[in-house]
Amino acid sequence: MTSTVQAVVPRIKLGSQGLEVSAQGLGCMGMSTFYGSAKPESDMIQLIHHAVTSGVTFLDTSDFYGPHTNEILIGKALKELGLRGKVELATKFGVSTKDGQIEVRGDPGYVRAACEASLSRLGVECIDLYYIHRIDIRVPIEVTMGELKKLVKEGKIKYIGLSEASADTIRRAHAVHPITALQMEWSLWTRDLEADIVTCCRELGIGIVPYSPIARGFFASGPELIQNLPEGDLRKTMPRFKPENFEHNKRVYEQLSGMASRKGCSPSQLALAWVQSQGNDVSPIPGTTKIENLNQNVGALSVKLTKEEMAELESLGAGDVKGDRHAHMKFTWLNSETPPLSSWKSE
Template sequence: MAQGCRVRRMKLGSQGFEVSAQGLGCMGLSAFYGAPTPETNAVALLRHAINAGVTFLDTSDIYGPSTNELLLGKALKDGSREKVELATKFGITGVHMHGDWTFGVRGDPEYVRSACEASLRRLGVTCIDLYYQHRTDINVPIEVTIGELKKLVEEGKIKYIGLSEASASTIRRAHAVHPITAMQIEWSLWSRDVEEEIIPTCRELGIGIVAYSPLGRGFLASGPKLVENLDQDDFRKTLPRFQQENLDHNKILYEKVSAMSEKKGCTPAQLALAWVHHQGDDVCPIPGTTKIENLNQNIGALSVKLTPEEMSELESIGQP
């Protein structure tokens, strides 16, 4: 089994930002994927990741909300702040009423600044390495939002600016105000729509690509049994891909990935992750996990080498 390799470093974007070639999506430790991971276990996982060379940590103020940033702040109290590249996000607002969440989006300058200062406090840091606008506020011109982020860069509160789930035209307009370092998108064997417009735009402008859910929100690691074991309050239960009518098709996809991984001597998760890694030197996947064992397996994906023929085979498996 491919495991135990050291995590290489990579340049993300064209402004000199260097990160671990595989990051860690921290959302699932605190939110949306069932009960939060006990704090002691979560801190242990984060510190293990950093020591193993996975130093690019991804969070957001909406994860929890707030609790995920606080968790990272606690994990970094051991003096490891200087070893990590810290990414967080602003822009999705959440209001909890009558047992339900109502989500909104804000990108006005006052909100941008207050959200940044609140994240700095929760994380216990003086500067955020990469600060993303989590979603685009259609009521505020992107130039206005990026203008405020540019001021935060000048003030030393953030180092680099990122976007998440923005359109190609929004990326261009934002980049014209201040260089965008990274674009965060869902990209995996079963989520390919970004390849048409978003990826080419990022490459044209020298913007790094951060792939979230590179394991299909866990499905490409565990297959249909993942769905059987989801907690009642796991938001994946609401996603169309996890509904029974789509599971038959997705089960076949998983079985093909699984059979190919067996031939390669790696796990299905490692094969699916290796496919993302092979998309280019400008791509950094950020798989999430709550278990150290899975984290170690994910690191092993970095040593899985795929031939052009194997990439083509995987492409055909992943086609809808």
Template structure:
């Protein structure tokens, strides 16, 4: 995402293709994009980067469901849109099939069974292999899974975002659904601490997030300082420690840290070498309890983007 949108201006294409190639050559096998990153330009970038034999080395995920019009976000999950979005993504990626296709955000006006019905057809047609959801409630996940198996749920999970542990993670595990943790580095906070705010470009969306506001950051920095102390004892960076904590949640969890720099990518890969004892996990979790973090993870008005429900199937009229 950060290569093309939301975290400041787009980065040079040539540099980003080199970074993607470096990641694959380093053993990274899972890449995550979306139609809204850019919009559209990140899918085009990934399509270019995966030419020449690279495509077969990775599982590629993309997403549909968010449209920006007049700087307002609209969420859609109606069948006609689902199909058109998938076919447009395939063209931009210049591919015949997307490995994992997520509903990026849940359309709270359309029963999930209707959206899933169209996604199931796309699987049957060979345009996508697997289906995922992002920011879906436990009941939405169950209803979707009853139509067609859900392969992965993408959710925000990190040391400073742990509400998913209450209901959503147990639901995924009960149903045998993989978990993809986005923003595992707390949008840069867990790797850089409060100073991350000092270097944000004017266009960076993090400037508007509640947790990054000065009054909340003043409180949140205490958590970072304690995480950093443990990292120093472990001989790793705070970012590596935070990523290792997510890795230690289980083999069904795959974090997707984003980066635009090769050095940071290498550091993220190094997190796999950090081993945590049960005592260290417990210590980190006590530092990162819910009351230790101030500020919501999204701005007011985007609350429907979090763990969303959909109306009952009986309410649908096409």
């Protein structure tokens, strides 16, 4: 097995604006929220330290994770460990909850207030990569981008990213200020971005940051993942993991596991290696709360795939997966078109 072998983590240029990151990042969400209860702070700080010393320096968080508690955790880790100059720090804004409902906001006042609050929680003077977490379809994307452009000029953020945006939204945003990275779900069983969005990013010189590259842990644990989910875990709400779909969908894992056994690596490493192989403009951000899992993920960088193996992996059933990839599909790129700028009346 390659799972215990530490690979060298390459550096890549993410997008064409100058940002350099580790070729694999660390999604920090599950340390604080959504995948069960928050994990012990000291353990998570130790994990972050291990990631950075292993070469995984691209850290991903959001003000929505907690809310706020994940940014506070990352800020504390950076301060305690003296890591600020050693990491590429990415966070997001734009999603909150109001009266128990998800609210997406991209109006200028909110953009600025969210950025200032994230800077404070993270304990930094500048955010390396600041994403629009979800697109506010009530506000022209040019208006949201206009405020972000001001924040770049003020030195509060270095680079701007989008998450779950359509190709048209990406183009409109990029026309206001260059977009450095697009964060999207991308894995062997989530490939809806490949038709238009990947092409758009490469035309514009935008890097791609795949989240959930091992299917929210499913390609790591298989059916046992679903059996052992704690109460409150977001994955319990996801259509692909519902009983009416899961019996069908677990075949993808079974096929992946068989191929991994032949390859001499773990299923999660094989799935992650496929994402890593999509190009030198791609830096996936698998999340974990355990050092041994992080080592597994880094080990995927040593798994090299032939054209034949890539083709075999792509035939595992991505087009035959049952159920939407998210419980809230209305907040994905499929519903991210904003009104024209001419319709906007500033307050």
